[in-house]
Amino acid sequence: MSQPEIPMLPEIHQWWPRLSARSKQLLEDADEGVVPDEVREEIERITDATVDPSARLSDGDRRFIRTQQEMVD
Numbered sequence: 001m002s003q004p005e006i007p008m009l010p011e012i013h014q015w016w017p018r019l020s021a022r023s024k025q026l027l028e029d030a031d032e033g034v035v036p037d038e039v040r041e042e043i044e045r046i047t048d049a050t051v052d053p054s055a056r057l058s059d060g061d062r063r064f065i066r067t068q069q070e071m072v073d
Helices: 012-018 021-028 037-047 059-072
Strands: none
Touching (some): 021 037
């Protein structure tokens, strides 16, 4: 039996640079790629796209976020 498909977020390069510092911190601290509702809503405003409430950060998204943190450190 296959795993159900997890909805994806819009391309991270579209919204990460415009995301608020608070939302970036919430995503950096998120367990297992869970996107808090307030962050999901901000992503929707930035991208003008509907984001499924069950959408999660992909492994690639999490790697991208880690590289952004390293650039700031």
